[in-house]
Amino acid sequence: VKFDGCYHGHSDGLLVDAGSGVGTLGIPGTPGVPADVARLTLSIPYNDFSAAKSTMQEMGGKIAAILVEPIAGNMGVVAPEPGFLALLRELCDGCGALLIFDEVISGFRAGLSGAQGLYGVRPDLTCLGKIIGGGLPVGAYGGRRDLMEKIAPEGPVYQAGTLSGNPVALAAGIAVIGELMKDDGAIYQKIEKTSARLEKGLKEAIGKTGTRACVNRAGSVLTFFFTEGPVKNYEDAKKSDTALFGRFFREMAEEGVYLPPSQFEAWFVSAAHTEEDVEKTVSAAGRVLSRIKKS
Secondary structure, three states: OEEOOOOOOOOHHHOOOOOHHHHHOOOOOOOOOOHHHHOOOOEEOOOOHHHHHHHHHHHHHHOOEEEEOOOEOOOOOEOOOOOHHHHHHHHHHHHOOEEEEEOOOOOOOOOOOHHHHHHOOOOOEEEEOHHHHOOOOOOEEEEOHHHHOOEOOOOOEOOOOOOOOOHHHHHHHHHHHHHHHHHHOOHHHHHHHHHHHHHHHHHHHHHHHOOOOEEEEEOOEEEEEOOOOOOOOHHHHOOOOHHHHHHHHHHHHHOOOOOOOOOOOOEEOOOOOOHHHHHHHHHHHHHHHHHHHHO
């Protein structure tokens, strides 16, 4: 089981109702993925408590795992509703399925313990991406000892990759994570303050210009949606005016602010961003939104 609008990499079985580039291009599926593979993945609405319950009640004994972005970032940023992740944990425990968190975006960004630490829900397996390589190409997964012992050479499940354990990437990752851990993770407080200021400024620009838009933020990631909102799932996100976002992106670039070039991608605030950067971004957004409103 996965969730509509959540993207988990270019894997045949997981491209069903994916977000990210699939959502940006408006592709419902991907030709070349055999139907027999696609049918093994069930995709349901994110943040939909009843859909999760009914799916697991009907299919529980056949479900191997629930895979989820604990903070969705590939339909744009959508935080989990209170209790949603805890429900998924409960449902998995009830039928023996695994709960897998894709923390490629949220890992070490939501905090030193990722979204699972932030929301207090522990998955059986966790997937991490470039963050553990300081931004360089690498990925990792980990979890319960009994599951990890199934990986070769201890167990029968084979796994390998060209970049597995690459010493350059891992040295960079150790260095970056070491910086994040300084002063008990004080850097996260700085990033949160910067992110909150950016969110507030963008919302004020929306209000002043009367723009039909909203801002979703979860910690240091946010998305400016060209829809009134609220945006709680992929269907909500797809109500956005993508053509208007395209114009917004281009005009913001002309103002010197380079944004992610898709309505369905997350903006990332980092420790390198300054108050001056935020003010420049907010001012530019105000000017661009005013021009768009008048045209």
